[in-house]
Structures are given as C-alpha cells and as structure tokens.
Amino acid sequence: MNAVVTQIGDLAEAGEKMVERLRRKAFLPDSRKELNIRFGIAEAAQLLGCSTNRIRMAEEDGRLPPAPPTENGRRPGYKVEELLNMRQVLGASPERAPLDIPAIIAVQNFKGGVGKSTVTTHLAHYFAVQGYRVLVVDCDSQATTTTLFGFNPHFNIQREETLYPYLSIDPTQVDLLYAVKHTAWPNVDLIPSNLELFDVEYELAAAGSDGGSVLAARFRKLKQGLMDLARHYDVVLLDPPPALGTISLAVMQAANALLVPLAATTPDFCSTVQFLSMMDQVIGQLQQAGIEVDYQFVRLLCSKFDSNDPSHSMVRAIMEQSFGPALLPIPILDSAEISHAALRMMTVYELEKPIGTPRTHKRCRANLDEAMGQIEALVRQGWGRVAPAREEDIVNAA
Structure with missing residues (x-):
C-alpha cells in the first residue's frame, strides 16, 4: 500500500487516542460524564412556574425532602433529579398526556x-x-x-x-x-x-x-x-x-x-x-x-x-x-x-x-x-x- 495512504490510518489512530485523552480529562477519573449542575430556589421556581414560597412550604410540610444543606450560609441548589421530583410533587410536569403523540x-x-x-x-x-x-x-x-x-x-x-x-x-x-x-x-x-x-x-x-x-x-x-x-x-x-x-x-x-x-x-x-x-x-x-x-x-x-x-x-x-x-x-x-x-x-x-x-x-x-x-x-x-x-x-x- 502507498505510504501516503497508510498515513491516513496513522492519523486516524493518533486522533482517536487524543479524543480519548480529552474525554478522560473532561469526565474525571472513572471517564464517565457526570452532571453537577444545580439550580437555586429562584431558578427552580421559575422553571416550575411557581413561587419560591410554594417550594419552601412543600419542604416544611414534608411533601418535598428538606432543603439542601447550606454551604457558608448559602444553599448549594437543587440537582436535576430533585427538580424532576419537585415537578411531580407540585404538579408541574410538562409531560404529554397518554394520547398525545410523541x-x-x-x-x-x-x-x-x-x-x-x-x-x-x-x-x-x-x-x-x-x-x-x-x-x-x-x-x-x-x-x-x-x-x-x-x-x-x-x-x-x-x-x-x-x-x-x-x-x-x-x-x-x-x-x-x-x-x-x-x-x-x-x-x-x-x-x-x-x-x-x-x-x-x-x-x-x-x-x-x-x-x-x-x-x-x-x-x-x-x-x-x-x-x-x-x-x-x-x-x-x-x-x-x-x-x-x-x-x-x-x-x-x-x-x-x-x-x-x-x-x-x-x-x-x-x-x-x-x-x-x-x-x-x-x-x-x-x-x-x-x-x-x-x-x-x-x-x-x-x-x-x-x-x-x-x-x-x-x-x-x-x-x-x-x-x-x-x-x-x-x-x-x-x-x-x-x-x-x-x-x-x-x-x-x-x-x-x-x-x-x-x-x-x-x-x-x-x-x-x-x-x-x-x-x-x-x-x-x-x-x-x-x-x-x-x-x-x-x-x-x-
């Protein structure tokens, strides 16, 4: 095979190795992508279309888990999983009805x-x-x-x-x-x-x-x-x-x-x-x-x-x-x-x-x-x- 043509395979292999290095660097030790974003109570309320008081009341009466612990006097915010649970509890899920076509x-x-x-x-x-x-x-x-x-x-x-x-x-x-x-x-x-x-x-x-x-x-x-x-x-x-x-x-x-x-x-x-x-x-x-x-x-x-x-x-x-x-x-x-x-x-x-x-x-x-x-x-x-x-x-x- 022509040496220049062979070079294409070498370039591809080198590129794939670099992609893997970039991926490992981006996704931490276990090389799996993690989701670390959090939403403050004001942003959570905006996404759910409700007031912050409604969220706090649901946390106080036990319908929602207690508020996230504070760090230096500030809430670290809600994870996506917690936000999804809040939608279900507060009736704020946008999911389609069973007869709606996806x-x-x-x-x-x-x-x-x-x-x-x-x-x-x-x-x-x-x-x-x-x-x-x-x-x-x-x-x-x-x-x-x-x-x-x-x-x-x-x-x-x-x-x-x-x-x-x-x-x-x-x-x-x-x-x-x-x-x-x-x-x-x-x-x-x-x-x-x-x-x-x-x-x-x-x-x-x-x-x-x-x-x-x-x-x-x-x-x-x-x-x-x-x-x-x-x-x-x-x-x-x-x-x-x-x-x-x-x-x-x-x-x-x-x-x-x-x-x-x-x-x-x-x-x-x-x-x-x-x-x-x-x-x-x-x-x-x-x-x-x-x-x-x-x-x-x-x-x-x-x-x-x-x-x-x-x-x-x-x-x-x-x-x-x-x-x-x-x-x-x-x-x-x-x-x-x-x-x-x-x-x-x-x-x-x-x-x-x-x-x-x-x-x-x-x-x-x-x-x-x-x-x-x-x-x-x-x-x-x-x-x-x-x-x-x-x-x-x-x-x-x-």
Whole structure:
C-alpha cells in the first residue's frame, strides 16, 4: 500500500487516542460524564412556574425532602433529579398526556458546519431542564452527538450497541430497547452511533439495487421501532447523517417533524435551498412507493448568528424573505460560551459556572432558552396545548 495512504490510518489512530485523552480529562477519573449542575430556589421556581414560597412550604410540610444543606450560609441548589421530583410533587410536569403523540424531530441539513449535532444536544438538554423525557438517536456514523454525550464512539461503543443490529440485512434484534443507554441526565436517554453504522448504508444500497422492497421494509421498520420506543418519552430527537443516503431517508420517513439548522452565510443559504429541493423530490418518490412522510411542522433555525456582522444580517433578511414564517424568529447567536463548552464535550446547559465572563454566559443561556423554547412551543401546539401559565403571572393578572 502507498505510504501516503497508510498515513491516513496513522492519523486516524493518533486522533482517536487524543479524543480519548480529552474525554478522560473532561469526565474525571472513572471517564464517565457526570452532571453537577444545580439550580437555586429562584431558578427552580421559575422553571416550575411557581413561587419560591410554594417550594419552601412543600419542604416544611414534608411533601418535598428538606432543603439542601447550606454551604457558608448559602444553599448549594437543587440537582436535576430533585427538580424532576419537585415537578411531580407540585404538579408541574410538562409531560404529554397518554394520547398525545410523541414529537419525533429530525434535525437535518446536508450542509456540514451548520451546528447540527450542537443544536441536537442543546435541544435535548433544554427539554431535559424543562422536565420532558427525551430520547436522542444518533444515526450519523461520525457520532458527534454520541461524543458530546460523553461516550467515545471508537473505544466505548460497539457496532452491536448502535442501530446496526436492527437495520442490517441480517438483523439480530427485533426492537430498539437493546440500544438505549442512560446518560448523565436522568431524563435523557441515548441510542449511540459509531463508524461501523455506515455498514448499513452499504448493505441497504446493495439491497436496493435488487429492488426497493428491502429498502422500503427497512424504512418502515425504523419508524415502527422508534414509535414503539417513543411511548416512553415526550420528545425523540434524531441526528441523521449530513448526506442523502439510505439512513437519512429512513430517518426522514420516521420523523413527524423536521428542524433544519443553517448558518447565516450565502453558501449555507444556497446549500439549504438545494437540500429543501432535494427533500421535496425524495418525499415525492417515497410517497409514490407507498412510503408516507407526514410532518407536524417544518422549521428552519438560523444558527451561529453574529448580530455584529452586517453580512449575517443581510443573509438573515434574505432567509426571512424567502422562508417567511417557516424560519424561526429567534436565531442561535454565535457565542464563545458554546465553543468553550464544546471543547469540554459539554453543552452550555451542563456548565456549573461560566467559562467566559458571567455576562457572556447569561446572554448565551438566555438566547438558547428563547431559541429552543420556540421548538418546545411547536411541540406543545402539536399536543393541543400551550406553555403552562406561571403562578406569579396569574397572581399579578388578578
């Protein structure tokens, strides 16, 4: 083999070792990701839509565990598990009703560098903070989302733990329960991915060349498997490959909503237009083949938006003119805090304290809450409900 070609394998091996070193450094001695964030009583009350007095009263009368012990006269705050328990006790859970259809959202764009996996993980953690039960399915063999959840796809994930045993031509699994892994978040589960998932593309492409029946069966199988799992969750987030392959098509058909992230640059805009045109053609072909595609909503989300860059503002204006209400009004701002968190293989929602300045962190977190809240509102509209009214707002209105 050519020496230069051999070098590619050496580069890959060296890179994988560095990823593992970074992961071990980020996730402490046992190399498992931990969730150490806490919420003060004021923030907890805001998330639950109630007053701080209501929480204190529930702690005093025994409905809730005693308040966390103080450190230097200050409460250290509530863990996510405690927050979830508070929601149940105080009737502040946003969980869907049994007859509501779980939201199965594909986060997709064929243009790389738009922050697809970053949007997916931040959206998952936003929903988690709000109290929803979330399943994230990494369908991309590059496995960026799997990495952000604290797993090294090269060292920690086997092919048998991905979608492969379920979607392969010779499947060894009849449902997807085998692949579900718990994460550091108590209400977020993950189906991970790794490079070997790409073998499904080869197998299904080969099967498709002999006729579309095997391909169609796999499409329907993924949808059925996800629907079976979704009964245990409120929101399912799908992160497909950034290319038009068999897995991407299966994911597009399995989803009941589509979120398209795109950056505010002319190449990203043009690429996204091509993506939407291609999707339109593919969906038509799938429907002709008897494979239904039905979305509750399709929205575009501008990511990595720099409000101080005139070119970004110009491109965003073009997006608004072209896409109208399908473009979500609040973009995700380009922030060093997101980049700094990603370097630690985390999202902003996992940070115990600001990495940059407190002002930068607060601005970034507020923007993410607003941007992700738009998607939460769409999900709740699909259930025939709007966001629950806050107790303080009701009192003030009276």
